[in-house]
Amino acid sequence: MARLNLLEETRFEKLPVSVFKNPKEASISVAHRIAKIIQDRQLNNQHAVLGLATGATPIAVYAELVRLHKEEGLSFKNVVTFNLDEYFPMGPTAAQSYVYFMKEHLFDHIDIPAENIHIPDGTLKLEDIPAFCLAYEKKIEEVGGLDMQILGIGRTGHIGFNEPGSAPNSGTRLVTLDDLTRRDAARDFGGKSNVPTKAITMGIGTIFKAREIVLMAWNQKKAPIIKKAVEGEMSSEVPATYLQLSDNVEFILDEDAASLLTRFDTPWLVKDCIWTEKLTRKAVIWLANKLGKPILKLTEDDFNNNGMAQLALEKGPVYNINIHIFNKLQHTITGWPGGKPNADDTQRPERANPAKKRVVIFSPHPDDDVISMGGTFIRLVDQGHDVHVAYQTSGNTAVWDDDALRFVEFNIDFAEKMGLEQSEMKRIYDDMRQFMEQKHPNQVDTPEIQTVKGLVRKGEAIAGARYCGLTDDQIHFMALPFYESGKNQKNPVTEEDVLQTMELLQKIKPHQIFAAGDFEDPHGTHIVCFNIILEAIKRLQKTESWVNDCWLWLYRGAWLEFETHEIEMAVPLSPQEVERKKFAIFKHQSQKDRAVFPGDDAREFWQRAEDRNRETAKSYDDLGMADYEAMEAFVRYKF
Template structure:
C-alpha cells in the first residue's frame, strides 16, 4: 500500500476546501477532506497547534474562544500537547470557554469513569482555564428535568455565539458524540440509549460490561454541525471500516458521522491504519496512477476477476483498460498476464496443505520440511472449521500433523453479540416504557 503522509504541513495553513478536495483525482471518492499522518503522536501535535493558534487569535482580539471538546482515547495526546504548550510556551486558556460533547447518565463528577473526571485529569487541572468557563453535561440531572436541562445547555452554547472549533472522535457504530445510529441531522442535546457495541468498546474503563451505563447525555448532530470548524480523529485498524463509510459512503442516519459531509469546514485526521480501506489505498488503480508491485498486481487481478465474475484466464484487454489497470499489461497483453497470474495462484493449491515431505517445494507456499508440523486452526464459530475448510482439516490430520482448533466464539448465537444485544435492549426499553405508562 502506497500512502502519502503529511510530514511538515499543518492543517491550519494548508487546509483544502471540500470542493477542491473532491475535485482531486486521487480523492474523488472522498466526500470529507482527510489528512493522513504517519502516527497519532504527530497528528495530535498538529491538531493542538491549530487549537492553540485559534486561542491566541481570539486572545489578541479580546474575544472568547469557544471550544467543543471530546473524550476517549483519540484526544488524549492532543490535550497532552496543549498542556505542554501551556507550561512551556505560555499558552493561556483564560479566554477559553469549553463545552464537552457528552457524559454518561448516572455518573457523578467524582466517578473516575465520568467524562468530567477525564477532562480534569487530562486537561483542565493542568491549565489556567477558569472553572466557570468549563461546561460538561451533567449525568445526575433528575430524569424529569433532562429535557429542560438539555435546552439550557443548547442556549448556553448559543449565548457565546456557537462553537468556534469542535474536536471529535468516532465510534465503530459511526457515532459522533454519543449520537448513535438513528440520530437525525437536526438533533440537539438530549438523552440517548447507548448501542451495545459502544458500551462494549468502552467497557475497558469499567469493572465489567454490566457496569457501563446504558444511557448518556449528548450534544446532537445539529449542535455539532453548527460549529464553525470541525476536526475529527480516528486511529488504528479497528476504525478503518467506519472511516470508509463516513468518508465515502452515502449520508445516512445509520452512520451519523456521514452528516459531516454537509459541513463546509471539516477535516478527518487519520493514520495509515485507519485510512487503509479508503479507495485510494484499497484499490488505487481506480483513482489514478500507482506503483505496480507484484503483490498489488495480484491483488488487482483477483479484484477484477471477482468484480466482473469472470475466471482469471478469461479476462480481456478491455477489462483491464476499463478499470484503470492497463499499465500492468505487457507486450503479450491480457493473455500473458492471465497465464502468469493463474500459474501463481495454481501453485498455492496443493493436496498437501502442510507440505509434502521430501518434495520440491520451490514454488509452493508451504515448506516440505519438517514433514510433521504443529498446526492451529482459528475458527470464528464452532463448525466453521468443518464447513469452511473440512477437506483441508481432514488432510492435515490424515497426513500426520498435530492439529489444534481455537474456537473464537461460544456458538450460542448465530449473529454478532452486539447485534443481538442491541435489539434485546431496545425491546426491554420499550417494555419498561410501556409499563411506566
C-alpha cells in the same frame, strides 16, 4: 496540474480528508491547530471556545496540549470548553465518567479556570434533563459559539452520541445508545451489562454551528465507517455523513483509518498507478472477486471495463497476467509450514533448510496460539520441528468470578478429602467471596483472585499445548509485567518486558517465530505484545548472528483474517486436522460458551476460527485453486 490530479484521486470523497502516517503525527497537528486558536484569541483578549471529545482517539491531542502548556508556556486561562457528551446516569467520580477522563488527560494538567469547563451532567433527575440541555446550548451561544469542535467517530457512524436515526438539526438531548456502541464500551465497564443504556449528547445541529469541525479516526477498525462517512450517501443510518453538508469540516486520519478510501484501496479506479507486483496481485484478485470469476477466466474486456486498462496495456497480454498471479497465489499454499526437507524451495514460502527448525510461537493471550494457528501448530510438531510456545500474558482479566471460586472450592474439597490443612485456604475463599459480592464494574481484583484466574488460564494453556504435542519444557509462561495491572487498562511497556523476551529468544535461537498480527483484538494486547517482540529482535540483531536466519511470520484468526492478496503462506487443513484444532481450543474451558471479552462476534472462539479457516480456503477455491477443507494464513514480516 498537481491540483487537478489530487481532485481526480479524491473524486469519490465528499468532504476534505487529510491523511497522516500515524496517529501521533496527526494528533500533534490537531493540537497545534487548537493552540493557534487559543493564541490568536489571547492576542485579541477574547475567549477561545473549544468543543471537546472523549475516548481513545483524542488522548494524544490532549497529551500534546499538556506538553505545550508545561514546556512552551501555552496558557488556557482564556479557554472555555464544552464536552460533547456524558453517559447517563453517571457520577463524576466514576472511572468511566467523562468528567474523570477529562481531568485525567487534560484539565488537571493545565491552568484552565474550573468555571470555564462544561460537561453534561450525568447525575440529573430525568425530568431536569430537558432544561439542562437548553441551558447548555444557551451557554455555548453566550460565549460566542464554538471556535473548533473535535470529534471521534463510533463504528455506528455516531458523532458525539448521535446514533443512527439522529436528525441533522438535532440539539443537545438525552439519547439511547446503540447496542454496538455499548459493546465497544464494554471493556471499560467490565462487561456490556454494566454499560449505561443512555447518554446526554450535543446534537448534530449543535456541532454544525462550530466554526471549525475536525473529525479524527485512527486504526483499521475505523476504516469501514470512515469509507461510509466520506464516500457514502448521506443517511440518518450513518450520522457522520451529515458532515458532508458542512463547509467547515475536515477529517484527520491515519493511514490505517484511510485504508479503505478508494484512492488507497482501489487506486486504479481514480488514477494511473505504478503497477508493482503487490498492487497487480491485489487488483487481479479484486477483479476476480468482483466478477465472480476464477483468475484464469478473466478477459481483456474485464480489465478494460473495470479501471484496469492501464495494467492490461503495460503488463499484458491479460492472460499472461492471469497466469502469473495464479502461479504466485498457488505457490503460497504449502503443507510444510516449517519448510519441506530435500525439496526445491525457490517457489515455496519457507526454506527447506534446516530440515528440523527451532520454532517459537508467541501467544499474547493463553489461547491465541490454538485459536489462530492450531492446525499449523500441530503440523509443525507432527513434522518433527522443535516447537516452543510462549504465553506472553496471564490473561487473568478474562476469567469469570464464579469460575475462580469454583477452582478454589475444588482445592478446599481436595484438601478435606486428603486430610490436609485447609483453614488458610478457607480464609482466602471467604475473602474472595466477600470481595466479589461487593465488587464494582471493572474494579481491580485482589491479588489472590488475580492469581487464581491466572492459574486457571495457565492450566488450560498447558492442556492445549500438550494436546498439540509439546512437552512441558517447551511451554513458557512469560507473564510480561505490562499486563499485570489487574485491570483492563494495562501498564506502560517497560525495559523488563523487552529483556524477558530477549532472554527467551536467546535461549531458543529460533529459525522461525510466529506472532499475533491481528491488532483488532478489543484488549489492545496483541499490538503491544508484537511491538515488544519487534524491539527484542531489533536489539538482538546487533549482537546475535542467528537472528539473520530467523523468519517472523504473523498469524491472525481470533478477530480478523488476512485479505487473500496479503497472504504469503497458506497452510491447508484436512477435516481431521480441523477437528484436532477444535479439540485444542476446547482445552480453554474458561473461554467457552461465553467469553468475558467476546468482541463483536457472538460466535465462540472455536466457531470463529473454524469458519474463518473455511472462508480462507473458499477464497482460494473461488479464484481457481484447489478446494481444501480449511486454511490458516500467514504473512511474513520483513525486518
